Amino acid sequence: MAVIRFDHVTKTYGDTVVLENINLTIDDNEFLAVVGPSGAGKTTFLRMLLSQEAPTSGQILIDDVPIADEPMPDRGIVFQRYSVFPHRTVLRNVMMGPEWLAAPVTGRLFGAKRTELRDRAQAMLDRVGLGGHAQLYPAQLSGGQQQRLAIAQALMTHPKVLLLDEPFGALDPGTRKEMHKLVLELWSEHQMTIVMVTHDLSEAFHLGTRVIAVDKHRHDPHAPHRYGSVITSDFEAKPRLARALQRAERAAG
Amino acid sequence: MGRAINRLPSRRSKILLGAMPFILVIAAYAIASDARHAVDAGDKLMPGLDAFRAAMSRLIFDIDRMTGQRLFWADTWASLGRLGIGLGISAVVGLVVGIFVGFIPYLRATFEPFFAALSLVPPLAVLPILFIIFGLGELSKAVLIVFGIAPFIIRDVMLRVAEIPREQIVKAQTLGASTWQMILGVVLPQVLPRLVSSVRLSLGAAWLFVIAAEAITAEAGLGYRIFLVRRYLAMDVILPYVVWITFLAFAMDYALRLIYDAIPWTRFREGG
Ligand SMILES: Nc1ncnc2c1ncn2[C@@H]1O[C@H](COP(=O)(O)OP(=O)(O)OP(=O)(O)O)[C@@H](O)[C@H]1O
Ligand SMILES: [Mg+2]
Numbered sequence: 001m002a003v004i005r006f007d008h009v010t011k012t013y014g015d016t017v018v019l020e021n022i023n024l025t026i027d028d029n030e031f032l033a034v035v036g037p038s039g040a041g042k043t044t045f046l047r048m049l050l051s052q053e054a055p056t057s058g059q060i061l062i063d064d065v066p067i068a069d070e071p072m073p074d075r076g077i078v079f080q081r082y083s084v085f086p087h088r089t090v091l092r093n094v095m096m097g098p099e100w101l102a103a104p105v106t107g108r109l110f111g112a113k114r115t116e117l118r119d120r121a122q123a124m125l126d127r128v129g130l131g132g133h134a135q136l137y138p139a140q141l142s143g144g145q146q147q148r149l150a151i152a153q154a155l156m157t158h159p160k161v162l163l164l165d166e167p168f169g170a171l172d173p174g175t176r177k178e179m180h181k182l183v184l185e186l187w188s189e190h191q192m193t194i195v196m197v198t199h200d201l202s203e204a205f206h207l208g209t210r211v212i213a214v215d216k217h218r219h220d221p222h223a224p225h226r227y228g229s230v231i232t233s234d235f236e237a238k239p240r241l242a243r244a245l246q247r248a249e250r251a252a253g
Numbered sequence: 254m255g256r257a258i259n260r261l262p263s264r265r266s267k268i269l270l271g272a273m274p275f276i277l278v279i280a281a282y283a284i285a286s287d288a289r290h291a292v293d294a295g296d297k298l299m300p301g302l303d304a305f306r307a308a309m310s311r312l313i314f315d316i317d318r319m320t321g322q323r324l325f326w327a328d329t330w331a332s333l334g335r336l337g338i339g340l341g342i343s344a345v346v347g348l349v350v351g352i353f354v355g356f357i358p359y360l361r362a363t364f365e366p367f368f369a370a371l372s373l374v375p376p377l378a379v380l381p382i383l384f385i386i387f388g389l390g391e392l393s394k395a396v397l398i399v400f401g402i403a404p405f406i407i408r409d410v411m412l413r414v415a416e417i418p419r420e421q422i423v424k425a426q427t428l429g430a431s432t433w434q435m436i437l438g439v440v441l442p443q444v445l446p447r448l449v450s451s452v453r454l455s456l457g458a459a460w461l462f463v464i465a466a467e468a469i470t471a472e473a474g475l476g477y478r479i480f481l482v483r484r485y486l487a488m489d490v491i492l493p494y495v496v497w498i499t500f501l502a503f504a505m506d507y508a509l510r511l512i513y514d515a516i517p518w519t520r521f522r523e524g525g
Contacts, residue, residue, distance in 0.1 A: 052423050071426035082418035085425075087442040087518040096438065097428035107434045139521035150424075157428055 001063055002074075002160035002193040003028050004049070009058035010228070011044055017228030018044050019214070022058070024231065026210075031187060031194045033208030035201055040214045041229045042197040046165050049195060050077055062161065073101065076159030080166045083150040084138045090149055091134040094121040097157040121156065128152045128182060144175035148182065155190060162187075164196040168203070180207060211235045300489040308489035324478065328494075331473040333501070335391065335463050339398025343459075344452050346403045351410025352440055357432065365411070372404035377465060384470070394466040401462045402455045406448070413447040414440055446519045453509040456502055464498075 004026040011019045018041040026032050034042050047053040049060060051071050060067050062074065077083065084093050098117055099109050109117055125131050128148040130141075138146055147167055154162060164183075168176045184207065187194055198204050204211045213233040220226045262270060286299040300308075312325040320327065354360045354368070380397055387393035417440065425435050464476030471477040475498055482490045513519060 050423065050427070071423050073427060073429040075427060077424060077427050079420045079424070082420035083424045085421060085439060086521070096425075096430075100425075100431075100434050100438070101429040104431065104434070107430070107438045137518055137521040153424075154427070159427070 001028050003063055004161065004193060004195070005061045005064070007059050007061060009048065009055045009060060011041070011048060011053065012056045012228070016225040019048075020228035020230050022231060024212070026193060026195065029191060029193055031207055031209045032196070033204035033211045034195065034197045034214060035199070035204045035211060036214040036229065038199075040216070042214060043165055045214065046163050046195065046197050049161070050075055050163055073097070073157045074159055075161045075163060076154035076157065077163045078147065078150045078154055078165070078167045080169050084146060084153060086138050088137075089134065090125065090130060090136050090138065090141070091118065091121055093138065093149060094124055094153050094156055097153065101157065124152045124156060128186075142175075144171050144179060147171065147179060151183070151186065155186065158190070160192060162190075162192050162194045164194065166197055166199060169199060176203075183207065205235075209236070297486045298488060300492075304489040305493055308487070309493050312490065320473070322473075324473075327473045328475045328478045329497070329501075331471070331477075332463055332467065332475040332498075335394050335398070335466070335474070336459055338391075338395050339402065339462070340452060340455065340459050342395065343399050343403040343406055343455065344448060346399065347406025347410055347451065348441075348444070348448050350403075351407045352414060352436055352444060354407070355411035355414030356436060356440055361411075368404055368407055368411075372408060374400075376401035376462060380466070380469070389470045394463070394471075397466050398459055398462045401458055405455060405458075406451045409451040409454075410444055410448060413444050417443055442518070446513055446516050449509055449513045449516075453506055453513075456505055456509075460498065460502055 004024075006022045006024040009019065009022040010017070022045070034045060036042050044053065048055050049067075051067055051069055054069060067075070071077075085096065088096065095109075095117055096107075098120075100107050102113070102117075103109055108114075122131065122134060125134055128151060130145060130148055130152065133141060133145065138149060141149065150167070168179050171179065180203070183194075196204075196207065211233075212231050212235075214229045215232045216227055217230050217232060218227045282299065283302070286296075286301050289296045289299050290301060309325070313323060316322065317324045317327075350364075354364045376397060379400065380393075383393040383396050383400070387396055421439060422435065425439050430438065463474070464479075467474035467476030468480040475494055479491050479494050
């Protein structure tokens, strides 16, 4: 279960209002796509959900509990770049989360537990199509492979919410298509809530069960920083219908 | 291929070209030395190659009656020991302090201005203070090197810590890492290669401080010997010692480069 609620959330940097009074409830297992023009505050929205930034006012709750004020394993993240560790092999990258959670002092597992984790990591790599690249370093991977790795790494700790900030923005169209398929599969396998920021409207409607647009609703030409962005549109996208139908069928049959 | 920047030497001519300045300098010296000896057979300023061989074989092979040691090796070990201890302590201090102060905002706010100021104090100016406090022995020499080099290494390590993309640090936290685990698993491994380069860049300064300290007070050491025999204008000892020090510095620089290249993740850079 992961119902996310934005409760009167406002974010300002100094005089600049970035996001203004956001109220939003994201259902469990929703795939929310956030679109909007550059500088509208999409990344800021995601950063607050990640606790990388604190709201200036208001609060964010997951299952009616305010989120911790620093990043935590309940919310995984994949950035456009730099989300994997360049000094670890692909396999070790995927093992890092569980190792950190299990070994507070050394950050390393040994013996049978290590073997067990390595098998689990290898299975995850196989799942995202990196099974044959386990011993390489991230810099030896292509852009798409690095993003697969970043997703695999994030999923190893079973986050309730997965956050994606333009994760496919730097990929070519073919690779992007493959990644869409993978993300949709993983989303249904892992039963999580996904929030994805994207520039690409077709991507948003293809993947999202719900699409929101953030943009400034008022503009003062003499003081452009006066007003922040709000949610200007909110669509329930086709995939949600498809999923609802699927569920109804499953419940019936 | 008219432009100079597009005319590339081949492998063989690179080696030949690289050797040429060395050969020219040696030849020029030999000629000048011969010319001086033709005028004055007792010239001490530019001894001939025979004089070098005689002086150096005495220092390398003969046991000195006063100390019971072969002086050349005693000097070498004394200087290398000082250099090693000074550089070693500086590297460890630089790494530990640089990581903690660079990574933890409260420590950074507290100590960054202090280290910035500290690194501007000229180490040789405080040498007398070190001699007064720590005596004329080995301790003050080690402190001098650490004082001269550690602030630079600390700042360089801190800069490298700041270069680690914020995304990695946030990602690590979403994977459950504590501050300590991030230091151990994310920061330290990425800072290590920079520490090696930083120590490499400090070699010249470290030699300077060793020789300066030895020149003032010591019982042995390459710098001590040079300044001792200066009184007798013993160029036949000074020049080979300078060449030897240069060679040692070169060998250490090369060794550090090998260490750097041996770190696997330095071979695969981000975006490669
Ligand atoms: N740390 C900060 N300090 C001051 N202003 C900031 C900060 N971070 C973001 N902003 C401002 O907030 C606004 C929104 O930035 P944000 O990065 O959220 O936009 P975005 O919608 O993600 O844009 P893009 O599509 O280009 O990624 C911008 O005007 C930016 O200048
Ligand atoms: Mg953005």
